[in-house]
Amino acid sequence: MVIKSVPQLICSILLLSGLSASAQKTDTAKRDSIKTDTTLLNKLRIDPGKNELPVRVRQIQITPITIPVTLPDYQFSYWHKWTVFNINFNQSGFTKNWTGGGASNLALNVNYDFKAEYNKSPLDYTTEVNLLYGTSKIKGEGLRKTNDRIFYDNKLATQLSKHWLFFGSLTFESQFDNxxxxxxxxxxxxxxxxxxxxxLTESAGVEYRPNKWFDLRLGAATARQTFVLDTTIYHNQSDNYGVTPDKTIFNQIAFQGVATVDKDLMPNLHITARYALFIPYTQSLAYISHRIDATLTAKVNKLIAVTVNGSFLYDKNTAPQAQGTEGMGLGMIYKFP
Structure with a gap:
C-alpha cells in the first residue's frame, strides 16, 4: 500500500492500532480461558497421597506365657500278660442194637496257658504256666486219663546285643493224677x-531271639533233678526213671537246647511248639533225650475253636522206645487280652 498523504498515514496507523488491540484482546482472552481451565482442573484433581489410609508401624513385642498342661492319667506298665483257656468235648453214643459195634464214650480236655513278660531294657523276665488235663469215660470201663501235664518255666535274661541275651532259667515238670x-x-x-x-531243671547260657515269634536257648551249664518220691510204682525200667531203686532223686549235668515257636500261620490259625534237647555229660550219647510239644488252634469264631495237640518223647531213662500222644477236639477257647 502506497501512502500519498498525511491523513492516509494517520488512518493507517489507527487501523493497525485497532487490529493490534483486537489481537491482544483475543490473546488475553485465550490466556484467561486456559488459566481458568487449569485452575478448575487443579481443583478437581484427586491427590492420592491425601486419601490413603494412615499406616502406623509398631514394634512387635513377644512375651512368653506359661500355659498349664494337664497330661492324661496314663499308667505305663512294663508287664505284658496273656491268658488262654481252652475246654474241648468229645462224645459218641450207640444204641444197644447197633450192629456196627462200639461203646459210648465221653471225653473232656482242659488246657490252661498263662504267660507274663517283664521287659525293661536291658532286663527281660518271662514266666509261663501250661496246665493240661484230659479224661474220658468209656461205657463199661470207667474213667481213664487221656492227658496230664504240669509245666512251669521261669527265665531271666539280660541284653548282650540286638538279638542275643544271656539267660538263667528254672523249669518244673510233673503231672496231676495217677x-x-x-x-x-x-x-x-x-x-x-x-x-x-x-x-526240676536249672540252666544258664545264651539266648537267640531274632523276632517276636521264635526263641532259641543254648544252656551249656544245665543241671536237672529227677524225683521219684514213690519208689513202689510199677514201671518198665529197672532204674526207676533214671533214679536208683530205693532212692528218690537223680542228679544230672548236661547241655540243654530249647526252641519255641509262637506264631499266627493265618488270621485264624495259630501254632505253639516247644522242642527240648537234653545231652547229659555223664551218660553215653544213647541217653540224649528229645521232647516236642505242639498245639495247633483253628478259630471258628471268638469262642469256638478246633484244637489239635500232640507230644513226642524219646528218653531211655523213661522208656526204651519213643513215646507219643495226640488229641483233637472242638470246644470253647478264651484268650485275654
Missing amino acids: GYTYQDPLPPLLISKFMSPGY
Whole structure:
C-alpha cells in the first residue's frame, strides 16, 4: 500500500492500532480461558497421597506365657500278660442194637496257658504256666486219663546285643493224677503219679531271639533233678526213671537246647511248639533225650475253636522206645487280652 498523504498515514496507523488491540484482546482472552481451565482442573484433581489410609508401624513385642498342661492319667506298665483257656468235648453214643459195634464214650480236655513278660531294657523276665488235663469215660470201663501235664518255666535274661541275651532259667515238670497201664484181663498197674516222676531243671547260657515269634536257648551249664518220691510204682525200667531203686532223686549235668515257636500261620490259625534237647555229660550219647510239644488252634469264631495237640518223647531213662500222644477236639477257647 502506497501512502500519498498525511491523513492516509494517520488512518493507517489507527487501523493497525485497532487490529493490534483486537489481537491482544483475543490473546488475553485465550490466556484467561486456559488459566481458568487449569485452575478448575487443579481443583478437581484427586491427590492420592491425601486419601490413603494412615499406616502406623509398631514394634512387635513377644512375651512368653506359661500355659498349664494337664497330661492324661496314663499308667505305663512294663508287664505284658496273656491268658488262654481252652475246654474241648468229645462224645459218641450207640444204641444197644447197633450192629456196627462200639461203646459210648465221653471225653473232656482242659488246657490252661498263662504267660507274663517283664521287659525293661536291658532286663527281660518271662514266666509261663501250661496246665493240661484230659479224661474220658468209656461205657463199661470207667474213667481213664487221656492227658496230664504240669509245666512251669521261669527265665531271666539280660541284653548282650540286638538279638542275643544271656539267660538263667528254672523249669518244673510233673503231672496231676495217677497214671496206669491197662492190660486186660489184668488189673490196672500204677506207673506214675505227682512227683513220680517230677523234673526240676536249672540252666544258664545264651539266648537267640531274632523276632517276636521264635526263641532259641543254648544252656551249656544245665543241671536237672529227677524225683521219684514213690519208689513202689510199677514201671518198665529197672532204674526207676533214671533214679536208683530205693532212692528218690537223680542228679544230672548236661547241655540243654530249647526252641519255641509262637506264631499266627493265618488270621485264624495259630501254632505253639516247644522242642527240648537234653545231652547229659555223664551218660553215653544213647541217653540224649528229645521232647516236642505242639498245639495247633483253628478259630471258628471268638469262642469256638478246633484244637489239635500232640507230644513226642524219646528218653531211655523213661522208656526204651519213643513215646507219643495226640488229641483233637472242638470246644470253647478264651484268650485275654
